[in-house]
Amino acid sequence: MPSSTCSQYKEVVIVGNGPSAISLSVFLSGYRPYYKGGTHSNEYLNEKLQKMNPKKSIVDQDLSFLAEGLEGRSPNPVALLLDALCRPDADLGVDNPSLLEWKFEKEHAIDHVVLGKGKAGGAWQNMDGSMQTLSFANWMELPSLSFKEWQNSHHRDESHAHNGRATVADVRRYYGDFVEERGLQPYFRDQYVVTSIQKKFYTNKDVDSESGEVEPCKCRYKNHGFLWEVRGYCYLGDSEGDREEFCYCTNNVVVATGTFDIPNKLGIHGENLPYVLHSLEEVEHVLSNKKKKKSQDPVVIVGAGLSAADAVIMALKMKRPVVHVFRRGANDSQLIFKKLPAAIYPEYHTIHSMMKGKTINPLYKPYPNHSLVELKEDNHVLIQTTSGGDILSLDAFYVAILIGACPDLSFLPHDGKNLGVIPRFPIDSKHNPIHVDPYSYQCVAETGLFSMGPLVGDNFVRFGLGGSLGITNHLLLTKNKQTQ
Ligand SMILES: Cc1cc2nc3c(=O)[nH]c(=O)nc-3n(C[C@H](O)[C@H](O)[C@H](O)COP(=O)(O)OP(=O)(O)OC[C@H]3O[C@@H](n4cnc5c(N)ncnc54)[C@H](O)[C@@H]3O)c2cc1C
Numbered sequence: 001m002p003s004s005t006c007s008q009y010k011e012v013v014i015v016g017n018g019p020s021a022i023s024l025s026v027f028l029s030g031y032r033p034y035y036k037g038g039t040h041s042n043e044y045l046n047e048k049l050q051k052m053n054p055k056k057s058i059v060d061q062d063l064s065f066l067a068e069g070l071e072g073r074s075p076n077p078v079a080l081l082l083d084a085l086c087r088p089d090a091d092l093g094v095d096n097p098s099l100l101e102w103k104f105e106k107e108h109a110i111d112h113v114v115l116g117k118g119k120a121g122g123a124w125q126n127m128d129g130s131m132q133t134l135s136f137a138n139w140m141e142l143p144s145l146s147f148k149e150w151q152n153s154h155h156r157d158e159s160h161a162h163n164g165r166a167t168v169a170d171v172r173r174y175y176g177d178f179v180e181e182r183g184l185q186p187y188f189r190d191q192y193v194v195t196s197i198q199k200k201f202y203t204n205k206d207v208d209s210e211s212g213e214v215e216p217c218k219c220r221y222k223n224h225g226f227l228w229e230v231r232g233y234c235y236l237g238d239s240e241g242d243r244e245e246f247c248y249c250t251n252n253v254v255v256a257t258g259t260f261d262i263p264n265k266l267g268i269h270g271e272n273l274p275y276v277l278h279s280l281e282e283v284e285h286v287l288s289n290k291k292k293k294k295s296q297d298p299v300v301i302v303g304a305g306l307s308a309a310d311a312v313i314m315a316l317k318m319k320r321p322v323v324h325v326f327r328r329g330a331n332d333s334q335l336i337f338k339k340l341p342a343a344i345y346p347e348y349h350t351i352h353s354m355m356k357g358k359t360i361n362p363l364y365k366p367y368p369n370h371s372l373v374e375l376k377e378d379n380h381v382l383i384q385t386t387s388g389g390d391i392l393s394l395d396a397f398y399v400a401i402l403i404g405a406c407p408d409l410s411f412l413p414h415d416g417k418n419l420g421v422i423p424r425f426p427i428d429s430k431h432n433p434i435h436v437d438p439y440s441y442q443c444v445a446e447t448g449l450f451s452m453g454p455l456v457g458d459n460f461v462r463f464g465l466g467g468s469l470g471i472t473n474h475l476l477l478t479k480n481k482q483t484q
Helices: 019-028 043-051 063-067 077-086 147-153 168-181 280-288 290-294 306-317 346-355 466-483
Strands: 007-015 031-035 100-104 112-116 132-136 165-167 188-190 192-201 226-235 243-255 299-302 322-325 364-367 370-375 380-385 391-395 398-401 449-451
Touching: 007 019, 007 226, 019 031, 019 112, 019 168, 019 466, 043 063, 063 077, 063 466, 077 466, 112 192, 132 168, 147 168, 165 168, 192 243, 243 466, 280 306, 280 398, 299 306, 299 370, 306 322, 306 346, 322 370, 346 364, 370 398, 449 466
Parallel strands: 007 112, 007 243, 112 188, 243 449, 299 322, 299 398, 322 364
Antiparallel strands: 031 100, 132 165, 192 226, 226 243, 370 380, 380 391
């Protein structure tokens, strides 16, 4: 692989190119939100908005003051603030207009680059397009372009989504179009895989002001003893081997790589056999592969979350028999289906009803309170009740183990384990998110390293965007201090 001899300096390097990264890129490119007036139902926030200087962008305001006291479904106050301004009272099920207007102010642009393994859109590039979002369509939108506006201008109003939700295909298209329509392509590097982020201490040299090159990486500010060096490879063509190394140096790295890169495994014998799948993408691939359709054995789907439910829907749509194995009881109060109103999520409600045995489908057989114990080479699958009862043997067409995923942070020092709320343990969006300052999203353990999205506990797109406001606000404050 040809290696890069010198590195390119960028003020900000964003790793990952999903909705979190796209949102940060639009802020950094110079799009800025202004309070355009209007009343917020939260009296405390409303009072502060009235007192605020409206000529100053929200990015230039005191975020800790504005966000103080806000409550909602994010652990991060700035996420709640941005959401409250973009979608006032969204949790009450209303679609109130945004209190923000967006202005493009090129002079405020911050030089940056967005590095992503695949196409812009992140996790949404790998999901089955015919599925519907869990969230309402307007909760999927990015700053400055409403989903409705996009749908109207792209004639997507005939979309197959129901109950105010969107299809995954539309969300994916919206994210791709957003990058184009907001002129963000110059910042985006698709097919760029980051393999290492390291702190490099450089002294007494400067960046070449004409080329922007750093050879070797050098420090920009006298009071800053190190730069982050971001290395990896990018694909030059379609072939796997056709690739080149890259290296960027920066004072600010943002890790926005999401939490879906490594599927969780059961750790049982036979789990690596070729007929065992661990992602919806693989399930979709094998189910739609006509050559493999001959066997009438069922697809065995393991898990009781939404991905497992999506796989059941997919298989039944293709008239493939399904055996559904899940550890909990079908009436367990922790099941996600219990939290989804049937009127808005009819497809998940039907699956739940089948899991309970209330709705009968001749192609579907549930095994509640069961787990997989072994996978044999001849497609024989052994399952057992969770109480350790009799073992049942089934023939499987394929086995899909869909029991969640975790982030791949192997490119960070110590695999990122020093960054969590509970240090030395792997990062996990629910139990051990990356510990960041609540306003700047800077890692508590590392200066100049930031994170956003599910990695900091915001599992919904709507709240993941908060990081873009917090990080931009912090970068501007730091810049102002340095130029004073
Ligand atoms: C099946 C499913 C359904 C969902 N439905 C909803 C919904 O209805 N509503 C909602 O709000 N949220 C939903 N989510 C969650 C939503 O997808 C995430 O909140 C959102 O995508 C997070 O955005 P992100 O940009 O932080 O990360 P991601 O979208 O995960 O994007 C990160 C990208 O970074 C890439 N990356 C990782 N490592 C590297 C590396 N080393 N180098 C370069 N690139 C890298 C990843 O491959 C990925 O493409 C759903 C998730 C799933 C899996």
